[in-house]
Every structure is written in C-alpha cells, then in structure tokens.
Ligand SMILES: Nc1ncnc2c1ncn2[C@@H]1O[C@H](COP(=O)(O)OP(=O)(O)OP(=O)(O)O)[C@@H](O)[C@H]1O
C-alpha cells in the first residue's frame with residue numbers, strides 16, 4: 001500500500017464454474033523488485049498472473065498500477081500498461097528463426113517488405129544486451145536448447161520494454177548452466193527498474209534472485225516475507241502450511 005508500489009492486487013477472486021481458483025489474493029510489487037510467487041500445484045499462481053496479464057478477467061478485487069485502478073479486458077490492455085509475461089509453454093514459433101521470433105508481429109519494414117537485415121541486426125543487438133548467446137539469429141528456434149529458447153522468449157518480452165515482467169516457471173526444464181543464465185537475466189532486468197514476478201517450484205532459485213516471496217495456498221495469498229527473513233525449511237513449511245492449524 002506504499003506510494004512506491006508499482007502493482008497492487010487486492011482481494012482478487014476468480015471462479016471457473018464451480019471451481020474457486022482465486023479466493024482473495026493480495027500482492028504488491030515495487031519497481032526493480034524481484035518477487036517470488038510460490039505455492040503448491042493448483043494454488044492459483046498461473047491464474048493470478050493471467051489476470052494481471054489481461055489473459056483472463058477476474059470476478060472481483062482491485063488491480064492498481066502506479067496508483068491508478070485498472071481493469072484489463074485483453075492482453076493488449078495489459079501490454080499497453082507495459083506488463084509482459086512469458087508463459088511456461090513459451091508460445092514461440094519453432095519453424096521460424098531467432099530474429100523472426102523476437103520481432104514476430106512488429107518486424108522492421110522497408111516499404112511493404114520485412115527488412116530482414118535490420119531485423120537480424122536489431123535481434124543481435126537485443127540478445128547481446130541481455131547476454132544471450134545463440135550461434136546465429138538465423139537459427140531455427142526449434143533447433144535451440146530449452147535454455148536458449150527460454151532466453152529468447154524472455155528477450156522478446158523484455159524488448160517490449162515492460163515495467164512488469166512475469167515469468168511462469170522459466171527454469172523448470174533447464175540444465176544447470178541454463179538456469180544460471182536465466183537467473184542472471186532476471187537480475188539484469190530488475191536492475192533496470194523492472195518489477196519481476198517469478199513463479200517457480202525450484203525454491204533454491206528464489207534465494208538467489210528474489211527480494212521478497214509471496215506464498216499462495218488454495219487460491220489465497222497466505223504469506224509475504226522478505227527473502228532475508230526466510231530459509232528453505234521455513235519456506236517449505238509456509239507452502240505446505242505444515243506449521244499452522246489452518247492446514248486441515
Ligand atoms: N481455464 C480453467 N478452467 C477451469 N479451471 C481452471 C482453469 N484454469 C485454472 N483452473 C483451476 O484453477 C486452479 C488453480 O490453477 P493454476 O493453474 O492457477 O495453479 P498453479 O498455482 O499455477 O499450479 P501449478 O504450480 O501446478 O502450475 C486449479 O484447480 C485449476 O484446475
């Protein structure tokens with residue numbers, strides 16, 4: 001509720017028919033902050049982030065961006081507020097090359113034609129700024145490793161210059177070195193003032209990049225703590241609610 005808050009969610013609810021996926025969620029995010037969003041399978045994390053990204057509409061509750069109440073009717077509305085999201089399934093086009101994926105739908109043009117040279121130059125520039133290494137921007141996405149694909153998907157989201165960047169399980173399928181790379185990207189992006197929300201089940205990653213952690217349980221936000229106040233055991237207890245009577 002501080003003035004410095006970039007995003008404030010209050011009392012967000014969402015049902016799908018009889019399923020109450022979100023039962024009242026509060027969350028805040030400051031500029032340049034990395035917030036970990038954790039909770040068991042089905043706790044409602046992805047649903048909450050789809051609400052913030054305009055992909056689904058909530059039933060009640062309030063979304064405030066920079067102190068203004070907003071309501072998103074579509075992903076385009078959220079993009080206009082510079083909220084970017086990378087979904088777990090990435091939504092990249094495997095048969096297109098790296099540069100085309102980065103600029104899909106907004107390719108640089110020369111008259112009626114895509115300016116391929118400019119597009120590849122811009123792509124190389126964007127990737128190098130983010131320290132993403134690919135052999136060539138002409139490589140097909142489908143031929144890259146999982147980590148490289150994830151990095152390209154994040155680079156695409158970052159190239160829209162988001163104020164808020166949501167990453168849903170970005171490291172779940174990655175090898176150790178690839179995880180390092182994604183965590184470094186997260187730190188770099190946050191250092192530029194972007195508020196990052198990171199969903200992950202890899203709890204050790206949270207301690208490397210997050211400032212704060214919000215825990216969800218059965219559609220509610222139940223805990224919100226600075227990382228400095230937590231360790232893995234405590235966090236696991238918070239996620240499973242093994243230290244509270246409400247657990248039943
Ligand atoms: N489109 C939908 N229709 C019906 N139920 C849905 C829909 N989307 C999500 N749900 C339900 O909402 C609940 C929360 O799902 P959600 O995907 O948000 O969980 P999550 O915290 O992201 O879990 P995970 O860690 O497994 O990804 C689940 O019970 C899920 O089945």
Ligand SMILES: [Mg+2]
Pocket residue numbers: 045046047
């Ligand atoms: Mg999910």
